[in-house]
Amino acid sequence: MKHKRLPLSIRILIGLFLGIIVGLLLQGKADFAKTYILPIGTIFLNLIKLIIVPLVFASLITGVASLGDISKIGRIGAKTFLYYLFTTAFAITIGLVLATILNVGAGFVLESNNLENTVEEAPNFIEVLVNIVPANPLESLVNGDMLQIIVFAIIMGAGLLAIGEKGKIVFDVFDSIAECMYKITGAIMKLAPFGVFGLIVPVVAEQGIDVLLPLLKVIAVAYLASAVHLFVVYAFTVKTMGNMSPAKFFKGAFPAWLMAFTTTSSSGSLPVSMQCAEEDLGVSKPIASFVLPLGATINMDGTAIYQGVCAIFIAQVFGVHLEVNQYIMIILTATLASIGTAGVPGAGLIMLTMVLKQVGLPIEGIALVAGIDRILDMCRTSLNVVGDISCAVVIENSEQKRINK
Ligand code: ASP
Numbered sequence: 001m002k003h004k005r006l007p008l009s010i011r012i013l014i015g016l017f018l019g020i021i022v023g024l025l026l027q028g029k030a031d032f033a034k035t036y037i038l039p040i041g042t043i044f045l046n047l048i049k050l051i052i053v054p055l056v057f058a059s060l061i062t063g064v065a066s067l068g069d070i071s072k073i074g075r076i077g078a079k080t081f082l083y084y085l086f087t088t089a090f091a092i093t094i095g096l097v098l099a100t101i102l103n104v105g106a107g108f109v110l111e112s113n114n115l116e117n118t119v120e121e122a123p124n125f126i127e128v129l130v131n132i133v134p135a136n137p138l139e140s141l142v143n144g145d146m147l148q149i150i151v152f153a154i155i156m157g158a159g160l161l162a163i164g165e166k167g168k169i170v171f172d173v174f175d176s177i178a179e180c181m182y183k184i185t186g187a188i189m190k191l192a193p194f195g196v197f198g199l200i201v202p203v204v205a206e207q208g209i210d211v212l213l214p215l216l217k218v219i220a221v222a223y224l225a226s227a228v229h230l231f232v233v234y235a236f237t238v239k240t241m242g243n244m245s246p247a248k249f250f251k252g253a254f255p256a257w258l259m260a261f262t263t264t265s266s267s268g269s270l271p272v273s274m275q276c277a278e279e280d281l282g283v284s285k286p287i288a289s290f291v292l293p294l295g296a297t298i299n300m301d302g303t304a305i306y307q308g309v310c311a312i313f314i315a316q317v318f319g320v321h322l323e324v325n326q327y328i329m330i331i332l333t334a335t336l337a338s339i340g341t342a343g344v345p346g347a348g349l350i351m352l353t354m355v356l357k358q359v360g361l362p363i364e365g366i367a368l369v370a371g372i373d374r375i376l377d378m379c380r381t382s383l384n385v386v387g388d389i390s391c392a393v394v395i396e397n398s399e400q401k402r403i404n405k
Helices: 008-025 030-065 070-101 125-131 137-143 146-189 192-206 209-240 246-263 266-280 285-298 301-317 324-340 347-359 363-370 373-404
Strands: none
Touching: 008 192, 008 246, 030 146, 030 192, 030 246, 030 266, 030 285, 070 146, 070 209, 070 285, 070 301, 070 324, 070 373, 137 146, 146 266, 146 285, 192 246, 192 373, 209 246, 209 301, 209 363, 209 373, 246 266, 246 373, 266 285, 266 373, 285 373, 301 324, 301 347, 301 363, 301 373, 324 347, 347 363, 347 373, 363 373
């Protein structure tokens, strides 16, 4: 008799819970967990990473080339950018309001040895802008520089569109590469329950209660603000602008959420979010392959929330009173900083320096939250990724409406 297998998302969840239990059992033996269990997670992560560049590059070229009309790229691009900008500004406001109301820094005792960590500098914003346009696109592909790859793929797709019939051979080649990468993504995801287990055990084993306890409030406020953004803002946008029931949306986006939660990398979760958007949420390939890679690099609502909560936490702990204009400054800089944050683990922590500097808060404050960064990163990355998928759903619906008009 053939027995039915549990659905993949349930198996991934089981991997996560077993990982948490084993991690708790291995508290104090983090070295063991890192040496023997983490490699399972790392192999899984490498498998996912190996498909990212060919997947994004090939699917974006074919996506743009099959839009049929260059002006469509501009229109979809503008809508996508506006959606990302507004949801991010909303996210940071929610973070600021909740952190202020709940007094996130209250009760935290500042110990001088908390401040030993050195602080890395965030890159200059203009530099980031200039670097988006690649001088050597092959180098961008080799380095996996996502924004440069996106720009190159859009230019290439637009070029193919312009030469019409002559571009067919190249189009077919990339189309076939993209198909192949989708297929491989599906196969790799079957290993996700083991990968998630391997990634989560060392995190739980390492983050002992004594590291977490003093900072429990920051963690709680960041998670709460993210939950509000998820279940209020995204539920609202997918319902009203995406014409989709929030329940269907959350169910469809769940594998990507979980992937982001465990890997703490938006870029690393990209193959899965593309699969969720296309297969479960009915987003067309051109839109998914344009909106999602862009979102994985520039749209970081979770990171924006985190920056807001941390800024207030650091201000309160150091006894700095913030004026209204400083709040506005935090909203502006955190929105920009979240755009500039790379979709890789820990990037948000580095960009927090930019926000603190702009607002005139002590940069040493970074050291306070550095110890729990992984726990906060899990929260912010998973929200970042769901935000990207919500945008894909919204843009798909608005393009459908145009066609049906
Ligand atoms: N890890 C986050 C991401 O990949 C970025 C961050 O650190 O905030 O989306």
